[in-house]
Amino acid sequence: MTPQLQQAIRLLQLSTLELQSEVQEALESNPMLEQDEGNPGEVADGSDARQDDRGVNGSDKDTPVSASENTETISDELPTDSNWEDVFDTGATSFSAPEAGAGRDATDTITVSGAGLQDHLVWQLELTHFSDTDRQIARIIIDSINDDGYLATSVTDIHAHLDPKFDIELDEIEAVLHRVQQFDPIGVAAVDLQNSLQLQLQQYENDTPWLAEARLLVRDYFGLLSNRDFNKLGRKMKLTTDDLQHVITLIQSLNPRPGSAFNTTEPEYIVPDVYVVKKKGKWLVELNIEATPKLRINSLYAGMIKRGNTSKDNTYLRDNLQEARWFLKSLQSRHDTLLKVANCIVDRQQAFFEHGEEAMKPMVLRSIADSIEMHESTVSRVTTRKYMHTPRGIYEFKYFFSSHVSTESGGECSATAIRAIIKKLVAAENPAKPLSDSKMANVLAEQGINVARRTIAKYRESLAISPSNERKRLA
Numbered sequence: 001m002t003p004q005l006q007q008a009i010r011l012l013q014l015s016t017l018e019l020q021s022e023v024q025e026a027l028e029s030n031p032m033l034e035q036d037e038g039n040p041g042e043v044a045d046g047s048d049a050r051q052d053d054r055g056v057n058g059s060d061k062d063t064p065v066s067a068s069e070n071t072e073t074i075s076d077e078l079p080t081d082s083n084w085e086d087v088f089d090t091g092a093t094s095f096s097a098p099e100a101g102a103g104r105d106a107t108d109t110i111t112v113s114g115a116g117l118q119d120h121l122v123w124q125l126e127l128t129h130f131s132d133t134d135r136q137i138a139r140i141i142i143d144s145i146n147d148d149g150y151l152a153t154s155v156t157d158i159h160a161h162l163d164p165k166f167d168i169e170l171d172e173i174e175a176v177l178h179r180v181q182q183f184d185p186i187g188v189a190a191v192d193l194q195n196s197l198q199l200q201l202q203q204y205e206n207d208t209p210w211l212a213e214a215r216l217l218v219r220d221y222f223g224l225l226s227n228r229d230f231n232k233l234g235r236k237m238k239l240t241t242d243d244l245q246h247v248i249t250l251i252q253s254l255n256p257r258p259g260s261a262f263n264t265t266e267p268e269y270i271v272p273d274v275y276v277v278k279k280k281g282k283w284l285v286e287l288n289i290e291a292t293p294k295l296r297i298n299s300l301y302a303g304m305i306k307r308g309n310t311s312k313d314n315t316y317l318r319d320n321l322q323e324a325r326w327f328l329k330s331l332q333s334r335h336d337t338l339l340k341v342a343n344c345i346v347d348r349q350q351a352f353f354e355h356g357e358e359a360m361k362p363m364v365l366r367s368i369a370d371s372i373e374m375h376e377s378t379v380s381r382v383t384t385r386k387y388m389h390t391p392r393g394i395y396e397f398k399y400f401f402s403s404h405v406s407t408e409s410g411g412e413c414s415a416t417a418i419r420a421i422i423k424k425l426v427a428a429e430n431p432a433k434p435l436s437d438s439k440m441a442n443v444l445a446e447q448g449i450n451v452a453r454r455t456i457a458k459y460r461e462s463l464a465i466s467p468s469n470e471r472k473r474l475a
Helices: 003-013 016-029 117-126 132-143 153-163 170-180 192-201 211-220 222-226 232-236 240-253 312-348 350-355 367-372 378-380 413-430 437-446 455-464
Strands: 033-035 274-277 282-287 295-297 387-390 393-396 404-406 410-412
Touching: 003 312, 003 378, 016 033, 016 295, 033 312, 117 132, 132 153, 132 170, 153 170, 192 211, 192 455, 211 222, 211 232, 211 240, 222 232, 232 240, 274 312, 282 312, 295 312, 312 350, 312 367, 312 378, 367 378, 410 413, 413 437, 413 455, 437 455
Parallel strands: 274 387
Antiparallel strands: 033 295, 274 282, 387 393, 404 410
């Protein structure tokens, strides 16, 4: 592949945010490129920067070369015999937002950042009176706390790794641990979930309704609660169904991951590449103009290039002009390809935009590639980390591709539609008698969709839905 083709393919794979960084880097490194502010009378794309064999004053000597006379073009197909991953790096591609705001200027945050849990605990440690030895033990304990807020190492292991010369007993470590467990967030440094819930319940006022029962349940009957054996749990605690529900509601208000509020993951922002809107009864695709780079050739520098001049400065300007032309052509190729693929997706998935996930049709990359007469690998790169803003939310292009399951009528049902049906069945099920995978398979079979129980289980797990025995709860 030529360097120009490699550049075109590389721009094609970039997400919108990465493209903006790439454009900024090009602006800083190439004096021939500048941002197009829309001022009248200036060159927009370099086509008016006259660079043919005539001079600036009409002579053959001083006229700059025209950017429009470049006969080299970029192939629409962008073919390559090698795999994309063999040439370029790829990143995570599996996020699809289920909901989105109506405003076009909204930026969706998919992760939350904050102060680190370890730093927060060390800060409290510095404000607490400890002996030098206890302070060292506390630091070891804090270092052993994972991101969820749990103690990832046993007290015995901590004791075993301490220097024997300090002659520290096991009960001393446990005493320091109990003090650290009083730090914020409540429930931190617990050895397991049961311990964390107990620590959190200790912080409630004693007159809190159902507090005594909740403490008893967590302390003595936590196993029955974990197995959702509510009938036996009610008999053991001598509580009616309504009273037991009050107790469980109090326990459910606790935080099973006390350290989760201190997630230090860097935020990743989603900027839609295209918008899908319905106008006059038709679904249309529009490029996100605000996220589309607006560049042009700097007419002043382009006009300084002289034909036949082999000076270092002139050669530098000429080389940068050629690079700028190719960069602009690569950007235009990216936009055109993006629109082609997006239009084809919307055309094939109109039922989804009208009725939702259950109407999603099965679709594979090859069908899109054949439709727009492009290489399948090109379509794959266009759909990676590119996002579509729709009235139903923001979705990655790849979200619209899924395998199919045959129906009794001889038709096909997409995997996405089956997942949506499973989600709907679980949402509507009797919480006291949740649907098993086999039962859901039977319900789908009644709708003419033949899906094996193992397939139901796979789709259910992909939706992060627990098995029926774990979904069981009081009605």
